[in-house]
Amino acid sequence: MDKVDNSLDKIKNENKILLDRFEKYLTNKKLSRVSIDKHIGNADFFINDFLLYYEPITAKDGSSQVGCFLGDWFIRKAMWASVTSIKENITSLKKFYQFMFEIGEIPKDDLFELEEEIKECKDDWFENLRKYDDPDVDLEDIW
DSSP: OOHHHHHHHHHHHHHHHHHHHHHHHHHHTTOOHHHHHHHHHHHHHIIIIITTTSSOOOGGGOGGGHHHIIIIIHHHHOTTOOHHHHHHHHHHHHHHHHHHHHTTSSOHHHHHHHHHHHHHHHHHHHHHHHHHHOTTSOGGGTO
16 A cells, blocks of 8 residues: 555545544534535535545645635536535535534634635536536536
8 A cells, every 4th residue: 555545545544433423513513414414415425526626635734725615626526526416515614614623623714715716606616506407508618
């Protein structure tokens, strides 16, 4: 096993612990089981698929990657990408990184920057999705 495999295994183990803690956090917030499962699934896809896709990035270092995820990668890689699923991911990732802040894994500045990026860019992400789904648009015109 090489160094990258060890790094991936370590991050995946850390992510499992984080997701278990996130589930308890959401349960304590009195969310429904359906909402909890949706948020866990969205956070899991972000931290275990996207953040590990190119080079391993830990969940605590991943808050700055949400724009790349929702504005590009998710649109191209998730067959279920829609305005609704992007909105659901926005909600889930905001909750996840609020949790990460509350347990001391990320500083307040990282949470603030994430929230600002979402506020400023979400309409662009929806537009990227619309263009991506339009067969008359050249994909090079999107990215």
